[in-house]
Amino acid sequence: MESPLALYRRYRPESFAEVIGQDHVTEPLRAALANNRVNHAYLFSGPRGCGKTTSARILARALNCERAPVADPCGECESCRDLARGGPGSIDVIEIDAASHGGVDDARDLREKAFFAPVKSRYKVYIIDEAHMVTTQGFNALLKLVEEPPPHLRFIFATTEPDKVLPTIRSRTHHYPFRLIPPRLLSSYLSELCDKEGVSLDPAALPLVVRAGGGSARDTLSVLDQLLGGAGSAGVTYELATGLLGYTPDTLLDDVVDAFAAGDGAAVFGVVDRVIETGQDPRRFTEDLLRRLRDLVIVAAVPDAPATGLIDVSEDQGERLVAQAARFGPAELSRAADIVASGLTEMRGATAPRLLLELLCARVLLPGADHATDGVLARLDRLEKRLTISGGAPTPTSAPPAPPAQDRPVAPAHRPDAPDPAAARPEPVAPPVAEPAPEPVPEPVSEPESGTTAEPAPAPEPVVEAPPEPAPTPAPAPAASGSLSLVDVRRLWPDIVDATKLRRRLAWMHLTQNCQVVAVDGTTLTLGFANSGARDSFVSAGCDDVLRQAAIDVVGAEWKIETIVDPGAQAEGTPAVTRSAVAEPAAAPPAPEPPPQQAPQQPPAEPAEPGGPSASAAAREAIQQTRSADHQPEPSGPDWASADADAHPDDLDADHQGMSATELLQRELGAQMIEEIRHQ
CATH class of the missing domain: 3.30.300.180 (DnaA, N-terminal domain)
Structure with missing residues (x-):
């Protein structure tokens, strides 16, 4: 049993409609054939394997078809059958390889035979492949014949380097430039061929085949033919493609990229060791890593690039690229790509590629060692990644975090506008705060915390928010200044x-x-x-x-x-309370705050401290004296707004006393406040 022909020969196009990726060439040629406006000489140029010689054969079939002028050969007449795929060929269509027949003697021989009429076709067609290999003397010998050929003669020159064709010859031809085939179009074409061959092709392996072909249809079909020949019952798998083509598996690239994002040097150098131990080429690994970083740079700029086809990857790999790009900053990615690109250039001809690979990995891991602009921007990206967030700052209010001393007399008006949930959360005294009654304006006669008797201004909007519910989860202390919320x-x-x-x-x-x-x-x-x-x-x-x-x-x-x-743990452990009640516990006891009608409420099982209100007032006086001694910029007695600022969880003075303001308030005032309300 004979072996089948190579894949690129079995599926060679037989009409211009079957040629893929060259519509800018095939459509004008079909129009010229249909209108019988064919020139006497053509020049087809472009990369190898993109369809130049195949298109020249199709053009010769269309010219000699019995139904001419016609855009596509009929495939039924004798000339079309002779020039078909696998046909014996036609005596009137002569193909010459200029690489071995480009001298002046060959040109003279061609010139002598060209004047003879075709044997059984309408035209005698000369297809000169690799035309740039014809010598200058050979072109000069052909010049007169190409310029003024006999009516039955047609020339088709095919070359990969049109600039090397003699300008006088080039000026006598119609020049059609061929291009590389787009990857997406080539992928769909390969899928169709695999269906015709009855072999399954792993979608993850398809981009590798297209990449190995480099946009050339012939080269890509040769690669696919090799994979089909070595495929087993499972078809062409991703492992088979990476093994035969020598590409780096995605798992290694994912590992090294994740290690770069986490700054894990041990994982990075572990991947390098695996590359060497498995016998892979460090240069190929570096090239694949650069390609991955290029994809991440694009994804960072265009997050939907995998979905829109801007990057030709499978769906699951596209999701991984989006997740990986989110862990880098744009400057950090660009710097890593530049380092890998320069390292790849240095690896060419290097005797120790592993050493260079490890050095470039170390440079990517250490932006602090790079004092150039790229290194500074990479460090800035890392800082922004950790400190992008505003350190758990409360929602913007009209009162600044540290108001000047001269603004303190009017601070009571600011207190209702700063409902800081973080400041309210440290006071877990839910029963007294849970009163839905503080609708009227608070009636503090005097504030016993400080020496002053500054009354807080009436709250402009004493809105009663949702009644608080006892939070089962522990209420954590507020974050320190500059920490994360x-x-x-x-x-x-x-x-x-x-x-x-x-x-x-x-x-x-x-x-x-x-x-x-x-x-x-x-x-x-x-x-x-x-x-x-x-x-x-x-x-x-x-x-x-x-x-x-x-x-x-x-x-x-x-x-x-x-x-x-806690299966039902919520992000906000402590529910919201009334604004007037929230502002007070942040710095001082809210003893005067509840109205008299709250007295009938019976607090749940709180032990009564001896001493009653006087003990609570003494405790608050002790706290205020401690704060006044430590807080230097307070020459005058502070009002409630300054007390709120002092009692904020970011307060360093409270920490200076050995315990936070929350612990101090709970220890000294938790039970006394309830006792004071009961006495009222």
Whole structure:
């Protein structure tokens, strides 16, 4: 049994309609044939394997077809059958390889035979392939014949270098430039051929075949023919394509890109070692890495590039590219691509390509060692990635975080406009604050906290928001100044989880399936687990240490990891309360704040402190004296607004006393405030 012909010969086009990717050439030629306006000489130029010689044969068939003038050969007449795919050929269509017949003697021989009439066709057609190999003397010998041929003679020159064709010859021809075939069109054509051959082709392997062909139809079909010959029962798989074509597997590229994003030097150099140990070419790996970085640069600029076809990748790989691009900054990606491109240039002819590969990986990992503009921008990208978020700042209000001393007399008017949920959360005294009654304006006669008796101005909008519900989750202390809030941590949470995947997959599985972020403060990150089994497994396996190190690497925060069992944990652990009630507990006891009608309420099981209101007033006086001693820029007695600012969780003075303002208020005023309301 005879072996079949090569794939590019079995599927050679027989009409201009079957030629792919060259519509700018085939359509004008078909129109010229149909209108019987054919020139005596043509010059087909373009890259190899793009259809020049095939189109010349189709043109010769159309010229000698019995139904001429016709745009496409009929395929039924004797001339069409002789010149068909696998046909014996026609004596009136002569193909000459100028690479071996380009001398002056060959040109003279051609000139002598050209004057004889065709044997059985309408035209005698000379197809001169690799025409740029004809010598200058040979072209000069043909010049007169090409310029004024006999009526039965037609010339078709095909070349990859039209500039080397003698200008006097080129000026006598109709020049049609051929182009490389677009990858998307070539991919669909290969899929059709595989269906005709009855062999399955892995969609992930198809881009590799197209890439190996380089836009040439003949080269691409040769590569596919090789893969089809070596395919097993599963068809052409991705592993077979990468092994035979020598391309780097996507898994290695994914690993090294993820390691670059996380700044994990051990993982990067581990990938380099795997490249060498598996016998792959470091230059090819560097080239594939540069191509991957190029794709990431495009995806960073155009996030929907994989979906729109701007990047020819499979669907799952497109999703991976979008996720990877989101972990880099644009300057960081551009700098990495520049480093890899320059390293690829240096590798050509190098005797130690592995060494150069490791050095360029080290340069990508260390933007701090690069004092050029690209290095500075890469470091800025990393800083912005960690500190993009405004450090958990409250919603913008009319009162600045640190108001000047001269603005303090009018601060009571600002207090209702700054409902900072972060400041309200540290006061978990839910029963007294839960009163829906503070609709009227507060009636403080005097504020016993400071020495002044400044009455707060009536709240312009004492809106009563939703009554608070007792929060089952622990209310964390507010974040320190410049740290991340709960919203910020949830925005960075995917990157932190991805960083744990590089260290331990078990931790990554727990974080993606069983838990969510419940609360965060300056030192503690609280996670809520769906059940106790998941929580115990997470802690016993040491996954909390993995998460802690990942948080240090990604956001630079060294948190203590606490775990709780709370399937219904919410992002905001403490519900909103009335604005007038929220502003007061931030710095001072809200003892005078509740109206008299709140007295009948019975607080839930709170032990009454001896001393009653006088003890509460004494405690508040002690707190105010401590703050007044430590707070230097307060020569005059502060009003409620300054007290609110002092009692903010970012206050350094409260921390200077050995405990936070929240702990101090809860210890000194938690029960006294309820007792004071009961006495009223």
